[in-house]
Amino acid sequence: MRLDRHRVAGMTSAPSAPAMRYDLVVVGTDGSATARPVEEVAIAVARAAGGEVLFVSAFQGDDGRHSAEQAVEEALARALAAGGKARTEVAEGEPAAVIMEVADRSDAKLVVVDDAGMGERRRLRLGGTADRISHSMPCDTLIVRTASAERSEDRVAYRKVLLATDGSSTATHAVRVGTELARGMSAAIEIVHVKDEVMGAVIMKEAVALLGEEEVPGHPLSGDVGKGIAEAARGFDLVVVGNKGMRGSVRIHMGKVPDQVSHLAPCDVLIVNTVDRSLDDLLPSEGAVVTIDGKKVAAYREADGAVVLLSPRCRHRGCTVGWNEVAGTWDCPCHGSRYDAHGKVFQGPATGDLGAAGSEERS
Ligand code: FES
Incomplete structure (x- = not known):
């Protein structure tokens, strides 16, 4: 894969301040060790956006209520100790259903989930919590790779963020959201773009102007777009894609590309809800x-x-x-x-x- 750099002459504006898009971030927790990095990412994202975390825990039967309450209280204490804003909610029911219900009712802008049940070998076995939420929620979904070899215990903020675009208005929206988050975490930004070299140059020029940077590294892609974005994400902490298919029918709520990236990328994946129908x-x-x-x-x-x-x-x-x-x-x-x-x-x-x-x- 070729790496190129794109300049826009005279573009010297300072990075914009992080927007308040993620004023409420919902994250499910059961108090387990696996849930801890997911909680920490949610706290870091909410802090970067100046927002609040809502820790949610589900239980089934009265026996589970106490441990659910304990899980969210401990998460709350960690969030407050980290200087964040947070609150909690527990509810009876199946975890994915409870998270979606609470997020929907709270009008959350982002749901953070772990990647249990995902990964390349399980790509065809959809139906896990992350899949259900990312395919169904009318808000953004951040999938955290809890077992990533590149996730060190002391790193929760993103340092390198890859934004994917095909130049469409919906992909541009995803670029804008990813940029806000990256800026909030002082992360370096690179762009991966689909389509041929001529179109790629146009797309990069627009993206660089949108970012207000003088220069942004770009990764042109060819071939299988979903796999290509996932491969390009190697070495990044986060890759950002829109939830509409970058190629193919606009009638698909979540297209092949974001679905492939969510399963194949080695890093965390932010799926931005770009579907805006009239x-x-x-x-x-x-x-x-x-x-x-x-x-x-x-x-x-x-x-x-x-x-x-x-x-x-x-x-x-x-x-x-x-x-x-x-x-x-x-x-x-x-x-x-x-x-x-x-x-x-x-x-x-x-x-x-x-x-x-x-x-x-x-x-
Ligand atoms: S089926 Fe329970 S809220 Fe719709």
Whole structure:
């Protein structure tokens, strides 16, 4: 792989201050040794953004409540000792469902998870907590490689960050978010970009201008994009990708590229939620959660072009439903409730239909 450097003449602006995007970072913990580096990364990211950590622990049955409370209290003490802001929540249920429910209800901007069940050999065995959350959450997901040989015990902040872009507006959004985080941690930034050399030069020029730097090292890619980004991430602490497929259908909620990178990259992976649909994007017989006047709405376009607007709040416990493109249904990532395209429930635990847009009723 070739490494090039890109300059923008006259670009001398100072790095911008870290933005407040990650004002609330949710992280699950069970108090185990594996959870510790994940907690520490969450604390470091929240501190870099001037935000707060919400430690969440799940339990099943009264016997587990005490250890769940102990896990979050110990994490809270460590966060406060590190100078961070934090709070805690425990809830009964399956861990991934509890984390998603709390993050959704809290309007968290980032969920931090460990990489249990991921890795190259397990790439085809999806369904672990990290996969469920990264595929379902309407916010960013940071996957922490707990077993990485490059993760030293005293390093929680990122020193080298790789940003992936294909020049699209959604990838540019991921670059912007990754830059904010890298700047907050005083990390060095490099860019990996897809497409040919001519397009690559244009993409790099735009990215360098966006960063406000004079020069940024760039890594042009060819061939399998997902694998290429994962390989380019060797030697970095973090790689940042958007959750929309960098190539392929924009209708896929999380494309092949971010999925491959999340499984194959040897370092931590930040998947930035770049999916931002509008009513105009909807094709006939397609649905999506869109934002109208600052509010999330589950919108479905009928075959004849008419649009049905529903509340995206699951009638079980209020998680945000997502559009299942294959089945043409609204599915809830938290506990599996499903609704048809018009919001009629056909699979529990929810017992009521999705309300009209603007209603927030729960069953
Ligand atoms: S919140 Fe439980 S199934 Fe939706």
